Amino acid sequence: MGQGGLRALAAVVAVVGFGLGSCATASNALNLTLLTDGVDELGARCLDGSPGGYYWRAGSAANATKFLLVFNGGGWCYSLEDCAARAKTNLGTSTLFETTIQGDGITKNDPGFNPDFSSWNVAYLYYCDGTSYGGNHSEPVQVGDQTLFFRGLRILEAFLDHLQRHRGLDSATEVFLSGHSAGGLGTYMHADYVGSRVPAGALFGAIPDAGFFMMNNTVGGRDLYPAQIQNISRLASVVGDADCMAANAAEAWRCMATQHALPFVSTRLHMIQSSYDSWQLSNIFDVSCTPKYSNNTCSANQMDQFQAVHTTILGQIRATNSTRHAVWSDSCIAHSQAYYGDYFNNPSWQMSARMFTPTNQKLLTNIAVVRQKKGGKRFEIACFKNKVLSWRNKVEKDIDEVLQIHTVYTNVSKGEVAKNTDLQKAYGTDDHTKICRIILDKGELQVSKEERDAQLGALFKEVATIVADKCIDPATERPYTAAQIERAMRDIHVSVKPTASAKAQALDVIKKLAETISIARASMSVRVRLPQREAKRVKPLVLPLTIALEHEDWDDDLELECTIDPGTFRALTELVGHETKGQGLVEILSVKNVAEGDEVL
Ligand SMILES: *[C@@H]1O[C@H](CO)[C@@H](O)[C@H](O)[C@H]1NC(C)=O
Ligand SMILES: *[C@@H]1O[C@H](CO)[C@@H](O)[C@H](O)[C@H]1NC(C)=O
Numbered sequence: 001m002g003q004g005g006l007r008a009l010a011a012v013v014a015v016v017g018f019g020l021g022s023c024a025t026a027s028n029a030l031n032l033t034l035l036t037d038g039v040d041e042l043g044a045r046c047l048d049g050s051p052g053g054y055y056w057r058a059g060s061a062a063n064a065t066k067f068l069l070v071f072n073g074g075g076w077c078y079s080l081e082d083c084a085a086r087a088k089t090n091l092g093t094s095t096l097f098e099t100t101i102q103g104d105g106i107t108k109n110d111p112g113f114n115p116d117f118s119s120w121n122v123a124y125l126y127y128c129d130g131t132s133y134g135g136n137h138s139e140p141v142q143v144g145d146q147t148l149f150f151r152g153l154r155i156l157e158a159f160l161d162h163l164q165r166h167r168g169l170d171s172a173t174e175v176f177l178s179g180h181s182a183g184g185l186g187t188y189m190h191a192d193y194v195g196s197r198v199p200a201g202a203l204f205g206a207i208p209d210a211g212f213f214m215m216n217n218t219v220g221g222r223d224l225y226p227a228q229i230q231n232i233s234r235l236a237s238v239v240g241d242a243d244c245m246a247a248n249a250a251e252a253w254r255c256m257a258t259q260h261a262l263p264f265v266s267t268r269l270h271m272i273q274s275s276y277d278s279w280q281l282s283n284i285f286d287v288s289c290t291p292k293y294s295n296n297t298c299s300a301n302q303m304d305q306f307q308a309v310h311t312t313i314l315g316q317i318r319a320t321n322s323t324r325h326a327v328w329s330d331s332c333i334a335h336s337q338a339y340y341g342d343y344f345n346n347p348s349w350q351m352s353a354r355m356f357t358p359t360n361q362k363l364l365t366n367i368a369v370v371r372q373k374k375g376g377k378r379f380e381i382a383c384f385k386n387k388v389l390s391w392r393n394k395v396e397k398d399i400d401e402v403l404q405i406h407t408v409y410t411n412v413s414k415g416e417v418a419k420n421t422d423l424q425k426a427y428g429t430d431d432h433t434k435i436c437r438i439i440l441d442k443g444e445l446q447v448s449k450e451e452r453d454a455q456l457g458a459l460f461k462e463v464a465t466i467v468a469d470k471c472i473d474p475a476t477e478r479p480y481t482a483a484q485i486e487r488a489m490r491d492i493h494v495s496v497k498p499t500a501s502a503k504a505q506a507l508d509v510i511k512k513l514a515e516t517i518s519i520a521r522a523s524m525s526v527r528v529r530l531p532q533r534e535a536k537r538v539k540p541l542v543l544p545l546t547i548a549l550e551h552e553d554w555d556d557d558l559e560l561e562c563t564i565d566p567g568t569f570r571a572l573t574e575l576v577g578h579e580t581k582g583q584g585l586v587e588i589l590s591v592k593n594v595a596e597g598d599e600v601l
């Protein structure tokens, strides 16, 4: 639970105790810290001379030693004139930085959406040097009436100094560096340096997103992006990975080019890189037509160019060929996918079953076996986990996504293929594919003990969550957490049944628990107040969290009186706080016991 969650829980107590009160805003915000010390000590300045800055959100107490460091993106400036123009924007001066930003994707503080990092410390370095945090040019540069500074590397140093002095980075146990776009390139360039600044025993890795920029001419043959990068690398005295710099003393720009720098990076990387990177398509390759943005009107020649970019990016990623690193490379026309809600943790992502093809028996371990007895014999087929049910309810229609291999076995784990004569006898054919289909449709899905245990564990948690949602402790009028209910269920040795629904079992569990702890079904009546400006938009988000809307009043602000489950109160206050930026309000009007014998949950 993040600190926002703890504050919200405190608000539940206060509100119930006193009958009214306001909700805490769920804090997804990150606040700006300016690196003013770094200006004096290191000369760490944005293009215009202002101090660098980063946004900070502290993690939960339990994860206080885990850090996600992020480099913001925003392209580059490529010439002095270009950089002078940039110095007047929020990509070149911290005087135009907002005081807070909201997390999204990998930086969002929502554990459901972002389970791995939501409760970590997040330090989001903002981009104002135009050179992927690499500029290390000591002398200021005069351009017309502007004085420019190329000091990205010193901003990075000042950032790490500040985190060590003020945020506990020097006692971190886990640190991940990430960054997107120009910050993704910065992640490749500086991963080893950042790694050298975290404590020796800490786990360290880097997640560059959309930072693998191709050093290619445009599809028309013009030297555009490579010339631009070479220019700015020289103008700003850009510094990249130390080993890369040592090996490329005469051509330092190569260390600002992922494909050349990568072999020198020893930090373990989890790269995220679309093979149809939308920024590169237009800005490096000058491909003017893409199916997504041009309503499928591209000519055959344009489609060839589009595919050539895909081949180039994928080829370059494949050439990495290192067992140190992992790659997530998809085919979305997109850029910076870990940072924007649409792509990050999208439930429609599904690993293709074709990720590997079993070539021998050994690989057939991560499988689901479906078995059918026929003609006195047992036949088995090997399927991909989780695919059998989606085939049966017709969500998955491609049999190759379901079957590991078109072969019928007598024993999958031994790799014993069924004899054709036996198949003939039982099925009247020895066409393995046909028989696979029959077994897939009619056979019995085998579930391993581990899977069964995992399913029961999940069901146990689900029952506990329902109980926690629906009940309070009548003595204090406070809801229980699911963890408290789980403990109480263990104490009285509740065992869940895989055959009954979680809801039905929750009813039983409440009755049993009531014999040992103070617990009762309850509903809450709450008033939700939404400011007029937000009301139309937010109301439809509020309703799904309620059991019933009792009354609404559109006079000035919108006031909704609703009945909710006690367990929903926190989610509701967080939603309203977030969606109305703290202007909305949720107050408890009353807590009602739900009548005994009401069997409906
Ligand atoms: C950000 O600043 C606001 C206002 O000063 C403060 O209420 C909030 O707690 C801060 N948030 C974080 C994450 O530090
Ligand atoms: C490189 O920078 C110089 C100096 O600002 C500029 O005149 C030139 O056009 C730039 N070249 C490219 C390829 O951007």
Ligand SMILES: *[C@@H]1O[C@H](CO)[C@@H](O)[C@H](O)[C@H]1NC(C)=O
Residues within 6 Å of the ligand: 001, 002, 060, 062, 063, 115, 116, 117, 119, 120
């Ligand atoms: C701490 O972070 C881990 C992920 O690294 C997460 O699974 C866990 O729930 C977090 N703990 C808390 C108390 O937020």
Ligand SMILES: *[C@@H]1O[C@H](CO)[C@@H](O)[C@H](O)[C@H]1NC(C)=O
Residues within 6 Å of the ligand: 136, 137, 138, 239
């Ligand atoms: C950055 O520039 C300073 C001053 O020229 C130099 O002493 C330092 O070694 C440079 N840093 C790197 C990493 O090259």
Ligand SMILES: *[C@@H]1O[C@H](CO)[C@@H](O)[C@H](O)[C@H]1NC(C)=O
Residues within 6 Å of the ligand: 295
């Ligand atoms: C895209 O093409 C379809 C079919 O040709 C057409 O109906 C639609 O208006 C087009 N949309 C745009 C935005 O051009």
Ligand SMILES: *[C@@H]1O[C@H](CO)[C@@H](O)[C@H](O)[C@H]1NC(C)=O
Residues within 6 Å of the ligand: 215, 216, 217, 218, 219, 285, 308, 309, 312
């Ligand atoms: C990118 O450059 C490589 C190396 O010169 C070349 O083989 C490839 O065809 C280029 N890709 C495109 C799309 O032009």
Ligand SMILES: *[C@@H]1O[C@H](CO)[C@@H](O)[C@H](O)[C@H]1NC(C)=O
Residues within 6 Å of the ligand: 318, 321
């Ligand atoms: C990748 O590396 C392995 C081991 O170093 C090598 O055997 C293999 O041929 C390489 N693959 C490619 C495509 O270069």
Ligand SMILES: *[C@@H]1O[C@H](CO)[C@@H](O)[C@H](O)[C@H]1NC(C)=O
Residues within 6 Å of the ligand: 378, 411, 412, 413, 414
């Ligand atoms: C298949 O072979 C494995 C490994 O020898 C064995 O444990 C399993 O019981 C056999 N399955 C059946 C259904 O006989």
